[in-house]
Amino acid sequence: MLPAFADTNDNKTDSPIKHVIVIIGENRSFDHIFATYKPVNAGEKVLNLRSQGIVNDDGSPGPNYGKAVQYNAYDYDVYHLAPPQQPYTTLPPATVGGAKTPYVCEFLGVTSGTSCNDYPNGPHFTALIQQKLENGLEPEYQQYLLTGGTGQTNKTPDLRINYDGQTATTLPPGPYQLTNNVNPSYPMPYDAYAASPVHRFMQMQQQLDCDASNAKRGESFGCTNGLYAWVEETVGAGSNGKAQPSPFTSTSTGEGSTAL
Structure with missing residues:
Protein backbone atom coordinates (compact mmCIF):
# COMPACT_ATOMS: atom_id res chain seq x y z
CA MET A 1 0.00 0.00 0.00
CA LEU A 2 1.28 3.47 -0.88
CA PRO A 3 1.69 6.02 1.91
CA ALA A 4 -1.05 8.62 2.27
CA PHE A 5 1.25 11.47 1.19
CA ALA A 6 2.35 9.78 -2.05
CA ASP A 7 0.07 11.92 -4.22
CA THR A 8 0.45 15.26 -2.43
CA ASN A 9 2.26 16.82 -5.41
CA ASP A 10 -0.09 15.51 -8.09
CA ASN A 11 -1.79 18.84 -8.73
CA LYS A 12 1.32 21.05 -8.60
CA THR A 13 2.94 20.15 -11.91
CA ASP A 14 3.18 22.57 -14.82
CA SER A 15 1.51 19.99 -17.04
CA PRO A 16 -1.04 17.26 -16.31
CA ILE A 17 1.26 14.78 -18.10
CA LYS A 18 3.09 12.73 -15.48
CA HIS A 19 4.68 9.96 -17.51
CA VAL A 20 5.30 9.33 -21.20
CA ILE A 21 5.53 5.69 -22.24
CA VAL A 22 7.22 5.05 -25.57
CA ILE A 23 6.37 1.76 -27.27
CA ILE A 24 9.14 0.56 -29.57
CA GLY A 25 8.39 -2.19 -32.07
CA GLU A 26 9.81 -5.70 -31.98
CA ASN A 27 13.54 -5.96 -32.74
CA ARG A 28 14.10 -2.26 -32.25
CA SER A 29 16.08 -0.76 -29.40
CA PHE A 30 15.90 2.63 -27.69
CA ASP A 31 18.98 3.78 -29.60
CA HIS A 32 17.47 2.59 -32.85
CA ILE A 33 14.89 5.36 -32.46
CA PHE A 34 16.49 7.87 -30.09
CA ALA A 35 20.25 7.52 -30.74
CA THR A 36 20.69 11.24 -31.45
CA TYR A 37 17.97 12.63 -29.17
CA LYS A 38 19.10 15.68 -27.20
CA PRO A 39 17.13 16.74 -24.10
CA VAL A 40 15.20 19.96 -24.59
CA ASN A 41 14.91 21.17 -21.01
CA ALA A 42 17.72 22.00 -18.59
CA GLY A 43 18.34 19.28 -16.05
CA GLU A 44 17.05 16.46 -18.24
CA LYS A 45 19.37 13.61 -19.16
CA VAL A 46 19.30 10.74 -21.60
CA LEU A 47 21.64 7.79 -22.05
CA ASN A 48 22.00 7.19 -25.76
CA LEU A 49 24.67 6.97 -28.44
CA ARG A 50 24.92 10.76 -28.73
CA SER A 51 25.25 11.39 -24.99
CA GLN A 52 28.07 8.82 -24.81
CA GLY A 53 29.93 10.39 -27.73
CA ILE A 54 29.54 7.26 -29.82
CA VAL A 55 27.82 9.30 -32.52
CA ASN A 56 27.59 13.02 -33.14
CA ASP A 57 24.40 15.08 -33.27
CA ASP A 58 24.08 14.34 -36.99
CA GLY A 59 24.51 10.59 -36.47
CA SER A 60 28.05 10.40 -37.84
CA PRO A 61 30.74 8.52 -35.85
CA GLY A 62 31.65 10.42 -32.69
CA PRO A 63 34.86 10.64 -30.65
CA ASN A 64 33.90 7.53 -28.65
CA TYR A 65 32.71 5.43 -31.59
CA GLY A 66 35.18 2.75 -30.53
CA LYS A 67 33.07 2.00 -27.44
CA ALA A 68 30.52 0.32 -29.72
CA GLY A 97 15.10 -8.08 -45.88
CA GLY A 98 11.34 -7.82 -46.08
CA ALA A 99 9.00 -7.44 -49.01
CA LYS A 100 10.39 -6.44 -52.39
CA THR A 101 6.82 -5.41 -53.23
CA PRO A 102 4.51 -4.72 -50.24
CA TYR A 103 2.56 -7.81 -49.17
CA VAL A 104 -0.82 -6.09 -49.45
CA CYS A 105 0.06 -5.01 -52.99
CA GLU A 106 0.74 -8.64 -53.88
CA PHE A 107 -2.61 -9.58 -52.35
CA LEU A 108 -4.18 -7.05 -54.71
CA GLY A 109 -2.40 -8.61 -57.67
CA VAL A 110 0.43 -6.08 -57.98
CA THR A 111 3.63 -8.13 -58.12
CA SER A 112 6.26 -5.51 -58.92
CA GLY A 113 7.29 -2.08 -57.73
CA THR A 114 7.84 -0.71 -54.23
CA SER A 115 4.27 0.58 -53.79
CA CYS A 116 0.73 0.32 -55.17
CA ASN A 117 -0.99 3.32 -53.61
CA ASP A 118 -2.10 4.32 -57.12
CA TYR A 119 -3.69 0.90 -57.74
CA PRO A 120 -6.31 1.14 -60.55
CA ASN A 121 -9.25 0.11 -58.36
CA GLY A 122 -8.79 3.27 -56.33
CA PRO A 123 -8.00 4.10 -52.72
CA HIS A 124 -11.51 3.29 -51.50
CA PHE A 125 -11.28 -0.32 -52.66
CA THR A 126 -7.76 -0.80 -51.33
CA ALA A 127 -8.82 0.70 -47.99
CA LEU A 128 -11.54 -1.94 -47.70
CA ILE A 129 -9.01 -4.67 -48.41
CA GLN A 130 -6.61 -3.25 -45.86
CA GLN A 131 -9.29 -3.08 -43.20
CA LYS A 132 -10.00 -6.78 -43.69
CA LEU A 133 -6.30 -7.65 -43.51
CA GLU A 134 -5.19 -5.27 -40.76
CA ASN A 135 -8.31 -4.06 -38.99
CA GLY A 136 -6.31 -3.18 -35.87
CA LEU A 137 -4.62 -0.22 -37.53
CA GLU A 138 -5.86 3.33 -37.30
CA PRO A 139 -7.26 4.38 -40.71
CA GLU A 140 -4.56 7.00 -41.30
CA TYR A 141 -1.88 4.30 -41.09
CA GLN A 142 -3.47 1.88 -43.55
CA GLN A 143 -1.94 3.75 -46.48
CA TYR A 144 1.50 2.57 -45.37
CA LEU A 145 0.56 -1.03 -46.12
CA LEU A 146 0.74 -0.06 -49.79
CA THR A 147 4.24 1.43 -49.76
CA GLY A 148 7.77 0.81 -48.50
CA GLY A 149 8.84 -2.19 -50.58
CA THR A 150 12.59 -2.71 -50.88
CA GLY A 151 12.69 -3.06 -54.66
CA GLN A 152 15.66 -5.39 -54.13
CA THR A 153 16.48 -9.07 -53.78
CA ASN A 154 16.65 -10.39 -50.22
CA LYS A 155 20.02 -11.41 -48.77
CA THR A 156 21.94 -8.98 -50.98
Whole structure:
Protein backbone atom coordinates (compact mmCIF):
# COMPACT_ATOMS: atom_id res chain seq x y z
CA MET A 1 0.00 0.00 0.00
CA LEU A 2 1.28 3.47 -0.88
CA PRO A 3 1.69 6.02 1.91
CA ALA A 4 -1.05 8.62 2.27
CA PHE A 5 1.25 11.47 1.19
CA ALA A 6 2.35 9.78 -2.05
CA ASP A 7 0.07 11.92 -4.22
CA THR A 8 0.45 15.26 -2.43
CA ASN A 9 2.26 16.82 -5.41
CA ASP A 10 -0.09 15.51 -8.09
CA ASN A 11 -1.79 18.84 -8.73
CA LYS A 12 1.32 21.05 -8.60
CA THR A 13 2.94 20.15 -11.91
CA ASP A 14 3.18 22.57 -14.82
CA SER A 15 1.51 19.99 -17.04
CA PRO A 16 -1.04 17.26 -16.31
CA ILE A 17 1.26 14.78 -18.10
CA LYS A 18 3.09 12.73 -15.48
CA HIS A 19 4.68 9.96 -17.51
CA VAL A 20 5.30 9.33 -21.20
CA ILE A 21 5.53 5.69 -22.24
CA VAL A 22 7.22 5.05 -25.57
CA ILE A 23 6.37 1.76 -27.27
CA ILE A 24 9.14 0.56 -29.57
CA GLY A 25 8.39 -2.19 -32.07
CA GLU A 26 9.81 -5.70 -31.98
CA ASN A 27 13.54 -5.96 -32.74
CA ARG A 28 14.10 -2.26 -32.25
CA SER A 29 16.08 -0.76 -29.40
CA PHE A 30 15.90 2.63 -27.69
CA ASP A 31 18.98 3.78 -29.60
CA HIS A 32 17.47 2.59 -32.85
CA ILE A 33 14.89 5.36 -32.46
CA PHE A 34 16.49 7.87 -30.09
CA ALA A 35 20.25 7.52 -30.74
CA THR A 36 20.69 11.24 -31.45
CA TYR A 37 17.97 12.63 -29.17
CA LYS A 38 19.10 15.68 -27.20
CA PRO A 39 17.13 16.74 -24.10
CA VAL A 40 15.20 19.96 -24.59
CA ASN A 41 14.91 21.17 -21.01
CA ALA A 42 17.72 22.00 -18.59
CA GLY A 43 18.34 19.28 -16.05
CA GLU A 44 17.05 16.46 -18.24
CA LYS A 45 19.37 13.61 -19.16
CA VAL A 46 19.30 10.74 -21.60
CA LEU A 47 21.64 7.79 -22.05
CA ASN A 48 22.00 7.19 -25.76
CA LEU A 49 24.67 6.97 -28.44
CA ARG A 50 24.92 10.76 -28.73
CA SER A 51 25.25 11.39 -24.99
CA GLN A 52 28.07 8.82 -24.81
CA GLY A 53 29.93 10.39 -27.73
CA ILE A 54 29.54 7.26 -29.82
CA VAL A 55 27.82 9.30 -32.52
CA ASN A 56 27.59 13.02 -33.14
CA ASP A 57 24.40 15.08 -33.27
CA ASP A 58 24.08 14.34 -36.99
CA GLY A 59 24.51 10.59 -36.47
CA SER A 60 28.05 10.40 -37.84
CA PRO A 61 30.74 8.52 -35.85
CA GLY A 62 31.65 10.42 -32.69
CA PRO A 63 34.86 10.64 -30.65
CA ASN A 64 33.90 7.53 -28.65
CA TYR A 65 32.71 5.43 -31.59
CA GLY A 66 35.18 2.75 -30.53
CA LYS A 67 33.07 2.00 -27.44
CA ALA A 68 30.52 0.32 -29.72
CA VAL A 69 32.88 -1.55 -32.05
CA GLN A 70 31.74 -5.04 -33.02
CA TYR A 71 33.92 -8.15 -32.82
CA ASN A 72 34.56 -11.16 -35.01
CA ALA A 73 34.70 -14.24 -32.75
CA TYR A 74 35.52 -17.94 -32.80
CA ASP A 75 33.70 -20.85 -31.14
CA TYR A 76 34.61 -23.87 -33.23
CA ASP A 77 34.21 -26.42 -30.43
CA VAL A 78 31.30 -25.50 -28.12
CA TYR A 79 28.92 -22.63 -27.54
CA HIS A 80 30.59 -19.75 -25.65
CA LEU A 81 28.94 -16.71 -24.08
CA ALA A 82 32.19 -14.76 -24.47
CA PRO A 83 34.27 -16.50 -27.16
CA PRO A 84 37.77 -15.42 -28.30
CA GLN A 85 37.44 -12.41 -30.56
CA GLN A 86 39.03 -9.54 -32.45
CA PRO A 87 37.48 -6.30 -33.77
CA TYR A 88 36.00 -6.10 -37.23
CA THR A 89 37.66 -3.74 -39.69
CA THR A 90 34.37 -3.35 -41.53
CA LEU A 91 31.00 -4.83 -40.63
CA PRO A 92 29.50 -7.80 -42.46
CA PRO A 93 27.25 -6.55 -45.27
CA ALA A 94 23.97 -4.94 -44.27
CA THR A 95 21.52 -7.02 -46.28
CA VAL A 96 18.05 -6.58 -47.73
CA GLY A 97 15.10 -8.08 -45.88
CA GLY A 98 11.34 -7.82 -46.08
CA ALA A 99 9.00 -7.44 -49.01
CA LYS A 100 10.39 -6.44 -52.39
CA THR A 101 6.82 -5.41 -53.23
CA PRO A 102 4.51 -4.72 -50.24
CA TYR A 103 2.56 -7.81 -49.17
CA VAL A 104 -0.82 -6.09 -49.45
CA CYS A 105 0.06 -5.01 -52.99
CA GLU A 106 0.74 -8.64 -53.88
CA PHE A 107 -2.61 -9.58 -52.35
CA LEU A 108 -4.18 -7.05 -54.71
CA GLY A 109 -2.40 -8.61 -57.67
CA VAL A 110 0.43 -6.08 -57.98
CA THR A 111 3.63 -8.13 -58.12
CA SER A 112 6.26 -5.51 -58.92
CA GLY A 113 7.29 -2.08 -57.73
CA THR A 114 7.84 -0.71 -54.23
CA SER A 115 4.27 0.58 -53.79
CA CYS A 116 0.73 0.32 -55.17
CA ASN A 117 -0.99 3.32 -53.61
CA ASP A 118 -2.10 4.32 -57.12
CA TYR A 119 -3.69 0.90 -57.74
CA PRO A 120 -6.31 1.14 -60.55
CA ASN A 121 -9.25 0.11 -58.36
CA GLY A 122 -8.79 3.27 -56.33
CA PRO A 123 -8.00 4.10 -52.72
CA HIS A 124 -11.51 3.29 -51.50
CA PHE A 125 -11.28 -0.32 -52.66
CA THR A 126 -7.76 -0.80 -51.33
CA ALA A 127 -8.82 0.70 -47.99
CA LEU A 128 -11.54 -1.94 -47.70
CA ILE A 129 -9.01 -4.67 -48.41
CA GLN A 130 -6.61 -3.25 -45.86
CA GLN A 131 -9.29 -3.08 -43.20
CA LYS A 132 -10.00 -6.78 -43.69
CA LEU A 133 -6.30 -7.65 -43.51
CA GLU A 134 -5.19 -5.27 -40.76
CA ASN A 135 -8.31 -4.06 -38.99
CA GLY A 136 -6.31 -3.18 -35.87
CA LEU A 137 -4.62 -0.22 -37.53
CA GLU A 138 -5.86 3.33 -37.30
CA PRO A 139 -7.26 4.38 -40.71
CA GLU A 140 -4.56 7.00 -41.30
CA TYR A 141 -1.88 4.30 -41.09
CA GLN A 142 -3.47 1.88 -43.55
CA GLN A 143 -1.94 3.75 -46.48
CA TYR A 144 1.50 2.57 -45.37
CA LEU A 145 0.56 -1.03 -46.12
CA LEU A 146 0.74 -0.06 -49.79
CA THR A 147 4.24 1.43 -49.76
CA GLY A 148 7.77 0.81 -48.50
CA GLY A 149 8.84 -2.19 -50.58
CA THR A 150 12.59 -2.71 -50.88
CA GLY A 151 12.69 -3.06 -54.66
CA GLN A 152 15.66 -5.39 -54.13
CA THR A 153 16.48 -9.07 -53.78
CA ASN A 154 16.65 -10.39 -50.22
CA LYS A 155 20.02 -11.41 -48.77
CA THR A 156 21.94 -8.98 -50.98
CA PRO A 157 23.73 -5.79 -49.83
CA ASP A 158 21.11 -3.10 -49.25
CA LEU A 159 21.52 -0.28 -51.78
CA ARG A 160 19.49 2.06 -49.55
CA ILE A 161 22.18 2.19 -46.87
CA ASN A 162 24.97 4.75 -46.97
CA TYR A 163 26.64 5.81 -43.73
CA ASP A 164 29.58 8.17 -43.31
CA GLY A 165 30.32 7.84 -47.01
CA GLN A 166 30.28 4.03 -46.90
CA THR A 167 27.92 1.59 -48.59
CA ALA A 168 26.34 -1.54 -47.12
CA THR A 169 29.49 -3.57 -47.84
CA THR A 170 32.07 -1.16 -46.36
CA LEU A 171 30.40 0.06 -43.17
CA PRO A 172 32.55 1.02 -40.16
CA PRO A 173 32.57 -1.61 -37.38
CA GLY A 174 29.87 -0.10 -35.16
CA PRO A 175 26.34 1.36 -35.24
CA TYR A 176 25.21 2.98 -38.47
CA GLN A 177 22.26 5.11 -39.53
CA LEU A 178 19.61 3.46 -41.71
CA THR A 179 17.98 6.61 -43.04
CA ASN A 180 21.13 8.46 -44.10
CA ASN A 181 20.39 7.56 -47.72
CA VAL A 182 21.99 9.28 -50.71
CA ASN A 183 20.72 7.01 -53.50
CA PRO A 184 17.48 8.50 -54.88
CA SER A 185 16.75 5.27 -56.74
CA TYR A 186 16.58 3.38 -53.43
CA PRO A 187 15.11 5.62 -50.71
CA MET A 188 14.59 4.52 -47.10
CA PRO A 189 11.24 6.14 -46.14
CA TYR A 190 9.36 5.98 -42.84
CA ASP A 191 7.45 2.87 -43.86
CA ALA A 192 10.32 0.98 -45.49
CA TYR A 193 10.65 -2.76 -45.12
CA ALA A 194 14.02 -3.64 -43.60
CA ALA A 195 15.89 -6.76 -42.53
CA SER A 196 15.01 -8.17 -39.12
CA PRO A 197 17.69 -9.19 -36.59
CA VAL A 198 17.52 -12.62 -35.03
CA HIS A 199 15.28 -13.08 -32.01
CA ARG A 200 16.17 -16.44 -30.49
CA PHE A 201 17.32 -16.83 -26.92
CA MET A 202 20.73 -18.48 -27.34
CA GLN A 203 21.76 -16.15 -30.14
CA MET A 204 20.64 -13.03 -28.28
CA GLN A 205 22.41 -14.20 -25.12
CA GLN A 206 25.66 -14.65 -27.04
CA GLN A 207 25.33 -11.28 -28.77
CA LEU A 208 25.59 -9.56 -25.37
CA ASP A 209 29.13 -10.98 -24.93
CA CYS A 210 28.94 -11.24 -21.14
CA ASP A 211 31.88 -12.12 -18.88
CA ALA A 212 31.73 -11.38 -15.15
CA SER A 213 35.44 -10.56 -15.11
CA ASN A 214 34.70 -7.51 -17.29
CA ALA A 215 32.05 -6.09 -14.95
CA LYS A 216 32.36 -2.50 -13.77
CA ARG A 217 30.27 -1.03 -10.97
CA GLY A 218 27.28 0.87 -12.32
CA GLU A 219 28.07 0.06 -15.93
CA SER A 220 27.84 -3.05 -18.08
CA PHE A 221 27.71 -6.03 -15.68
CA GLY A 222 30.47 -7.48 -17.84
CA CYS A 223 28.51 -7.36 -21.11
CA THR A 224 30.20 -5.59 -24.03
CA ASN A 225 27.33 -5.96 -26.56
CA GLY A 226 30.05 -6.62 -29.09
CA LEU A 227 28.90 -9.76 -30.91
CA TYR A 228 25.69 -8.62 -32.58
CA ALA A 229 27.06 -8.61 -36.12
CA TRP A 230 29.08 -11.81 -35.70
CA VAL A 231 26.14 -13.88 -34.43
CA GLU A 232 23.90 -12.49 -37.17
CA GLU A 233 26.48 -13.29 -39.85
CA THR A 234 27.49 -16.78 -38.74
CA VAL A 235 24.35 -18.25 -37.16
CA GLY A 236 21.40 -15.96 -37.80
CA ALA A 237 18.15 -17.67 -36.87
CA GLY A 238 19.99 -21.01 -36.81
CA SER A 239 19.48 -24.18 -38.80
CA ASN A 240 17.66 -26.31 -36.20
CA GLY A 241 20.52 -28.79 -35.95
CA LYS A 242 21.17 -29.07 -39.66
CA ALA A 243 24.38 -28.06 -41.39
CA GLN A 244 24.55 -24.54 -42.80
CA PRO A 245 24.09 -24.37 -46.59
CA SER A 246 27.13 -24.70 -48.81
CA PRO A 247 28.70 -22.47 -49.97
CA PHE A 248 28.23 -20.36 -46.84
CA THR A 249 29.05 -16.65 -47.13
CA SER A 250 28.68 -13.45 -45.15
CA THR A 251 25.22 -12.97 -46.68
CA SER A 252 23.90 -16.54 -46.34
CA THR A 253 21.87 -15.89 -43.18
CA GLY A 254 20.41 -12.73 -44.71
CA GLU A 255 21.14 -10.80 -41.52
CA GLY A 256 24.77 -9.66 -41.57
CA SER A 257 25.01 -6.43 -39.58
CA THR A 258 21.24 -5.95 -39.38
CA ALA A 259 21.25 -5.65 -35.59
CA LEU A 260 23.44 -2.55 -35.72
